[in-house]
Amino acid sequence: MTRRGSIAWTLILGFVLTGLAAAALLLFVVAFDFDHVFDSHYRQKGLTGLAYEIGDHVIVPLVVLLVPMITAVPWVIRRALAPLTLAARRINAANHPDRGIRVDLAGLPKEAVVFVTAVNDLLGRLDEAAVRQEAFAADVAHELKTPLAILGMTLDRDDGPLADEIRAELGAMNRLVDQLLLLAQLDADSVSHAPREAVPLADVALEVCSRLAPLALAAGKDLALEILDRPVVAGRREAVAAALRNLVENAQRFVPEGQAVVILVGPGPQLRVRDEGPGLTREQLDVLQRRHERADRASAGGAGLGMAIVSRIMEAHGGALETDPKLRELRLVFKGPMSAHRVPNSRSPASPSPGTM
């Protein structure tokens, strides 16, 4: 702690100087009074008597008074200022990525409340600005979709090589708009603290697999599902589905023709996507996850935002996106109070095994 600019140090210095000045003044008054009032009585005792009197009745009481004061004052001051440190700690603790966070005013002294209230007002204004920005991003994405659809249909009239090229670019742009829309939606959710629902991971995997399998087959690739466990997590079903869809689409881009991408549910609260590709190392995944935080987000391209979005979704669910390069797997690992629960199989055949076919 620097002494310059410290309120505590200014107070201590002030008290000490005041104490010294008061002591000097007291000494002076006592000496002056002694001369004039008790003149005759003490003249007989001489100067030693005067010194004795001052020592006995002024210096000793002053020392007795000053010593505890000097030792106690810094302690008293630190104690009085301690709530400011507490307020600072609380403001520091409020740096969670979610919005809607305010510093708790309970137990703070009046003086600190002024500052903490100002900080809370600032947080509120930042939230509002973020909400406006998200609404704007969502609006822009929505507004872009109709012209993109028109463009796509106009291209349908033409079968030339140029049309094919433009179609591919259009596809990348569609994906990017979708991803931006999803990001804006996720941010809006974290502000509104949307209620969480029970999400059965096996059902989500089944839905995503059914939805993507026709496209995979059309591209000459396979998609399969293995249900090892039926965990239920707390969260937003559509968001979890979007995360899994992103991983599967990503895997399908890298898997060679004729090979399969496999979605595995469990064991425990996790969804795994395995492919025959080269696998991603921890460092490569880190780079992909941080993509949207970088300033050059526009150059990240359609596919580049995928992992960043997946990682945002997992963050919002208190989970994480993990990679296992050895097994060539990407994993959505959830943590949550609902993880331990199991849902009964909706309609099982005669055999008790709900597993794979």
Place this chain on the structure above:
Amino acid sequence: MRLLIIDDNPRLATLLAERLATRGFACDIAPGLEAAEQALGSASYDLLVLDLGLPDGDGLEWLKTYRARDLHAPVLVLTARGALGDRVAGLDAGADDYMSKPFETDELAARLRALMRRPGSRDSPVLKVGPLEFDVAGRRGRFGGQSLELTRREADLLELLLRRVGAVTSRAMIEERLYSFDETFTPNAVEAVVSRLRRKIEEAGGTGVLHTVRGVGYLLREPL
């Protein structure tokens, strides 16, 4: 097939009508809910394509009243609101299918045809996907003109897969349709029926038509 497009963007609506016309749909365009009401009052449609962002009202709310009025033409909802929960809201309001903009015309046409194949509304007596046909009343299947000798279960399965062509039909759904509630069946019974049906189609020359999606179910793809 007569189709009503309810969309306020004239450019999108005319392009859509034009593209779908080349795929055998006769389209009318309504630029708003009021115009849609008029069109529905004066003609009968096999299908509706509804855009949600309309100038004179909320498409989803209108869809609820449409369903409450006992109108049965299938509705495909078309919207820019593709992200997250909106899809569910659309299906809850009574949409039969849902596509978010932008979309591939071919996929839209395929989905519309799939809606027409659904039992109910105006059932066509013969389900046809490329060379594969199924006579619903006679319970007879044909591939490329060649008759497939199907058992009752195989015929039921073929009908189900044809009605859902292009989409994965889960094993649970097949079990539900093929076996009554009190019937007992072994876990690989469905697998056996599927492989017999596949063999019959392949013997008639249809390879790569009936696919297995491991762990999920089965998928009938239009032969190329």
